[in-house]
Amino acid sequence: xxxxxxxxxxxxxxxxLAEQLLSIFLRALPIKHGRHRLxxxxxxxxxxxxxxxxxxxxxxxxxxxxxxxxxxxHFAILKSFDPEVVEILNAACEGSNGEVFWDIGxxxxxxxxxxxxxxxxxxxxxxxxxxxxxxxxxxNLQTLCSTGYEYVQAGIGESETELELTIPxxxxxxxxxxxxxxxxxxxxxxxxxxxxxxxxxxSKYGWPSLxxxxxxGYEPQVIRALAPCFSQGHCKVLVFENHKRETAAFDEIRKxxxxxxxxxxxxxxxxxxxxxLPCEAQIxxxxxxxxxxxxxxxxxxxLGRLIHH
Numbered sequence: 327x328x329x330x331x332x333x334x335x336x337x338x339x340x341x342x343l344a345e346q347l348l349s350i351f352l353r354a355l356p357i358k359h360g361r362h363r364l365x366x367x368x369x370x371x372x373x374x375x376x377x378x379x380x381x382x383x384x385x386x387x388x389x390x391x392x393x394x395x396x397x398x399x400h401f402a403i404l405k406s407f408d409p410e411v412v413e414i415l416n417a418a419c420e421g422s423n424g425e426v427f428w429d430i431g432x433x434x435x436x437x438x439x440x441x442x443x444x445x446x447x448x449x450x451x452x453x454x455x456x457x458x459x460x461x462x463x464x465x466n467l468q469t470l471c472s473t474g475y476e477y478v479q480a481g482i483g484e485s486e487t488e489l490e491l492t493i494p495x496x497x498x499x500x501x502x503x504x505x506x507x508x509x510x511x512x513x514x515x516x517x518x519x520x521x522x523x524x525x526x527x528x529s530k531y532g533w534p535s536l537x538x539x540x541x542x543g544y545e546p547q548v549i550r551a552l553a554p555c556f557s558q559g560h561c562k563v564l565v566f567e568n569h570k571r572e573t574a575a576f577d578e579i580r581k582x583x584x585x586x587x588x589x590x591x592x593x594x595x596x597x598x599x600x601x602x603l604p605c606e607a608q609i610x611x612x613x614x615x616x617x618x619x620x621x622x623x624x625x626x627x628x629l630g631r632l633i634h635h
Contacts, residue, residue: 418626536564600632
């Protein structure tokens with residue numbers, strides 16, 4: 327892990343009164359899903375564009391987020407982003423003394439923050455190449471991960487190299503090695519690519535038992551790099567993103583993972599529930615999927631309750 331200074335305190339502010347009221351209103355709604363879409367309608371961007379970071383309380387601990395960015399704004403107001411993904415990973419932790427979680431494409435850290443706030447014994451390895459995100463991510467890891475964490479400022483690939491990442495303005499979560507619809511305001515950054523084998527061998531935790539993978543279309547390449555993790559049965563649950571246009575990528579992921587004893591599920595949600603729908607192909611209006619080891623699906627009651635039979 328590189329030594330990266332956290333942000334100075336004078337760059338951090340609390341939520342404004344208007345932001346607090348919006349947060350209270352949305353989080354009080356008697357629904358499980360739908361708040362993020364409402365926030366997009368009511369206030370798609372932060373009220374205050376002062377360039378400051380915001381401190382929020384998460385399970386009694388204070389973390390820092392950047393409200394000028396889409397993910398940071400949602401996390402500042404709703405204290406979550408993609409909560410259904412965190413719910414699946416949290417269920418996978420039931421009965422465990424401590425899982426090893428690789429957050430690949432950690433971005434602003436919303437996933438590892440959400441999981442670590444619920445499971446204080448999870449050991450997080452956050453993997454994110456964007457240099458500008460490291461200070462805040464490290465601050466939040468130090469705050470939330472009492473059992474330990476590691477930070478890898480790199481991407482994962484099948485060979486060690488350097489590549490150019492394109493980062494959209496105001497949405498670092500869409501940063502990609504092959505960004506569609508580039509704009510003049512986008513910036514580029516040279517990033518390191520490390521192999522999964524090297525990361526695992528250099529980690530004090532070894533291979534992960536839980537993985538979240540969101541790398542904007544490069545999921546198959548990363549999964550190929552993770553091959554030993556699946557073939558040797560280290561990983562219990564993988565959550566990954568896949569869009570409708572990425573049919574070939576989904577088919578490749580299925581071929582890479584299913585033969586090693588995993589089943590695929592679409593992560594579905596209603597205003598009141600999250601559930602896992604077994605699948606062998608893409609599901610309409612679904613962008614998040616889970617690969618769950620068969621013995622884990624059979625033995626884990628929390629996951630079993632989410633699987634739609």
